[in-house]
Amino acid sequence: xxxxxxxxxxxxxxxxxxxxxxxxxxxxxxxxxxxxxxxxxxxxxxxxxxxxxxxxxxxxxxxxxxxxxxxxxxxxxxxxxxxxxxxxxxxxxxxxxxxxxxxxxxxxxxxxxxxxxxxxxxxxxxxxxxxxxxxxxxxxxxxxxxxxxxxxxxxxxxxxxxxx
Amino acid sequence: xxxxxxxxxxxxxxxxxxxxxxxxxxxxxxxxxxxxxxxxxxxxxxxxxxxxxxxxxxxxxxxxxxxxxxxxxxxxxxxxxxxxxxxxxxxxxxxxxxxxxxxxxxxxxxxxxxxxxxxxxxxxxxxxxxxxxxxxxxxxxxxxxxxxxxxxxxxxxxxxxxxxxxxxxxxxxxxxxxxxxxxxxxxxxxxxxxxxxxxxxxxxxxxxxxxxxxxxxxxxxxxxxxxxxxxxxxxxxxxxxxxxxxxxxxxxxxxxxxxxxxxxxxxxxxxxxxxxxxxxxxxxxxxxxxxxxxxxxxxxxxxx
Numbered sequence: 209x210x211x212x213x214x215x216x217x218x219x220x221x222x223x224x225x226x227x228x229x230x231x232x233x234x235x236x237x238x239x240x241x242x243x244x245x246x247x248x249x250x251x252x253x254x255x256x257x258x259x260x261x262x263x264x265x266x267x268x269x270x271x272x273x274x275x276x277x278x279x280x281x282x283x284x285x286x287x288x289x290x291x292x293x294x295x296x297x298x299x300x301x302x303x304x305x306x307x308x309x310x311x312x313x314x315x316x317x318x319x320x321x322x323x324x325x326x327x328x329x330x331x332x333x334x335x336x337x338x339x340x341x342x343x344x345x346x347x348x349x350x351x352x353x354x355x356x357x358x359x360x361x362x363x364x365x366x367x368x369x370x371x372x
Numbered sequence: 373x374x375x376x377x378x379x380x381x382x383x384x385x386x387x388x389x390x391x392x393x394x395x396x397x398x399x400x401x402x403x404x405x406x407x408x409x410x411x412x413x414x415x416x417x418x419x420x421x422x423x424x425x426x427x428x429x430x431x432x433x434x435x436x437x438x439x440x441x442x443x444x445x446x447x448x449x450x451x452x453x454x455x456x457x458x459x460x461x462x463x464x465x466x467x468x469x470x471x472x473x474x475x476x477x478x479x480x481x482x483x484x485x486x487x488x489x490x491x492x493x494x495x496x497x498x499x500x501x502x503x504x505x506x507x508x509x510x511x512x513x514x515x516x517x518x519x520x521x522x523x524x525x526x527x528x529x530x531x532x533x534x535x536x537x538x539x540x541x542x543x544x545x546x547x548x549x550x551x552x553x554x555x556x557x558x559x560x561x562x563x564x565x566x567x568x569x570x571x572x573x574x575x576x577x578x579x580x581x582x583x584x585x586x587x588x589x590x591x592x593x594x595x596x597x598x599x600x601x602x603x604x605x606x607x608x609x610x611x612x613x614x615x616x617x618x619x620x621x622x623x624x625x626x627x628x629x630x631x632x633x634x635x636x637x638x639x640x641x642x643x644x645x646x647x648x649x650x651x652x653x654x655x656x657x658x659x660x661x662x663x664x665x666x667x668x669x670x671x672x673x674x675x676x
Contacts, residue, residue, distance in 0.1 A: 215497070244487050248494065278455050279448065286447035290440040298439070307626045311434045311668050316445055316452075328446070334428075335435045335442035339396045355392045362388050362424070369427055 214251050217262055222247070225266050232274055242277060246270045276317070283312050318365040329354050330361035380416065387420035391428070430666040434625075437669075487511045488524070491622050491645075493603070502530035507600050508622050508644075509555070525553045527601045540583055543570040548577075551597040556617055559583040562597040605642045612636040612658065616672060619647050625668035632674050633660050 222243060230239035246269050287309055291299050300308065319327050325347060332338045332346065340354045347354065390407045393399060411418045435441045488494045488506040495505045498519065506512065510524020518535030519528075528534060529549045536543045538552055539559045548566010553559065560582035563575045570581065570588075582591045595618065596606035605618055613634030620627035622644040636658050642650045651670060655661055663671040 241487065248487060248489075251494065275452075275456065279452050282451035282455070283444065283448035286444045286451070289447070290444050294439060304626065307624075307668075308434075308438050310624060312438065312441065312445060312448070314668075315431065315435065316448055319445070319449075327449070331442040331445060333395070334431050335438075335445075337432075337436065340392075341396070358395075359385075359388045359392045362391070362427070363385065365427055365431065366384055366388070366424065369430075370423055 214247060217250065217266070218247055221262055221266055224263065225270060228267065229270060229274070233277070238277065242270060242273050245273050249273070279316055279320075280309075280313055283316060284309060287312060315365075318368045319361060322361055322364060323357075325349075326357035326360050329357035333358055383414075383416050383420050384424075386410070387417065387424050390421070391424045426666070430668055433664060433666055434668045486514070490624050493601070498534070500530075500532055500534070502528060502532065502534045504528050505601050507555075521552055521554060524555050525551070525600060527551050527598055540581065540588065541571045543568060549598070551601075553597070556621055560591070560593070560597070562593065564598055599641075600644065603643055603645050605644055607639050609637055609639045612638055612654075612660070612672070619644065619650060623647050623670075625666070625670065627670050627672075629672040630674055633658075633672055636660070 225246060226239055226243045229242050230236050233239050233242070246266055249269050250266070287305075291305075319330065322330070329343050329347060332343045333340070338346070340351050340358070344351045344354045390410060393403065394407060411421050438444070486494075486496050486504065486506055488508060488510050490509045492509075493505065493507055495503055498504055498514065504512070504519060505527040507525035507527075510526060511522045512524075512526065513520040513522065515535070515537065518537065521536060521538040527549070528536070528545055528551075530545055531547050533544055533546045536545065536552070538561070539554050540561055543561070545563075546567040546569075548568065549564040550561060550566070550568060551564060552561045560580055561570070561575075562580040563577055565577055568575045575581065580591050580593045580597060581588050582593075594607055594610040594614065596604075599606040605615070607615065611634060613629060615638060616627055616629050619642070638654070638658060642653075644650075651662055651672070654672070655675070659675045660672050661675040663673050
């Protein structure tokens with residue numbers, strides 16, 4: 209969309225968006241970052257959005273970003289906890305850590321919305337390299353069910369990887 | 373962004389079904405032949421199949437390299453679900469509060485960051501009309517009287533004076549074009565055109581000033597300081613290691629290289645928006661080969 213249009217949107221609604229995010233995140237620095245990210249997303253949109261309801265439009269983008277932000281925070285916390293259990297020599301350097309976290313985040317986003325058991329089946333296959341029979345034993349379901357779980361998860365990953 | 377046409381859902385589902393059946397590696401020969409028959413039946417089948425293989429390699433390669441990846445993902449997901457549930461409960465009240473707070477607050481406008489993601493370039497217009505372009509993974513704040521450059525790389529073009537705050541100090545670009553950088557262990561500024569001064573010290577067109585352990589020094593940069601704004605890395609001679617560090621700034625995944633290839637020299641013009649192609653091109657001109665080429669993990673090794 210034309211940047212002048214976004215400029216107007218920014219001038220009229222940035223203050224509102226910032227406060228909305230701050231009340232949700234409880235932190236003004238994160239709120240400022242996500243408000244900015246919201247407008248970056250708007251600039252990247254190829255089509256002009258329906259601006260009959262600009263705040264609903266911005267709110268929808270911002271809500272997605274809040275979820276992404278939380279996902280990143282929670283993954284970071286869980287990842288650091290898992291690192292604490294490693295021998296010091298095996299702890300990757302900060303830069304590698306950031307990149308691995310980014311990969312975890314991509315995978316977490318791909319699997320978001322899957323049923324917990326399908327998600328677990330897929331992770332047992334991809335992270336731990338278990339066979340379908342082993343997964344079936346662990347989840348107490350048939351091999352056919354495991355195959356369906358893994359297929360559903362992979363399809364979701366496929367869509368996010370290739371159709372976006 | 374993927375610009376290739378999408379493959380039919382039904383074909384993708386079929387390809388996944390084949391992949392799942394063959395995944396355990398003990399499939400009977402007859403089943404494998406049937407799968408090969410299906411792949412050969414239509415180019416779309418083969419294409420979907422190849423994509424599944426690539427996706428599986430990318431995920432498997434990365435995830436198996438992370439200790440306790442599954443436990444980490446599961447713990448993260450549980451915590452996220454809890455926070456989401458709380459947000460749903462709070463949702464309507466918060467939106468109401470937000471609307472109420474908005475009145476009289478539009479003046480906050482430009483108070484927060486400009487930002488770009490990894491691999492992204494974005495041009496912003498500052499109040500007063502100056503153009504600020506951010507390179508990959510960069511952030512800056514708008515100050516009441518100018519801009520603060522936090523991390524990353526910027527190109528500023530203006531015909532009116534703009535104040536800048538960066539790691540090298542406070543500076544004024546009276547008019548013209550200036551490239552600045554504070555990324556990858558390199559803090560420097562280059563006056564490409566026009567007039568500027570850094571803490572009262574005037575700069576000359578074409579000069580690059582770099583922060584070093586011994587203070588600020590005039591240097592000849594090994595990279596064209598503004599070529600990135602056109603999506604290019606332009607060098608007339610630099611070690612491969614530095615080049616790959618530079619290219620890695622535009623990639624979301626890990627880009628590693630073996631120490632024995634770091635000193636190989638290269639020069640040329642490279643497009644950062646297609647870094648996979650750049651990496652393949654290196655194997656044609658230098659004695660190197662690529663290991664584990666996926667979006668998330670690439671190593672550059674000595675060939676032979």
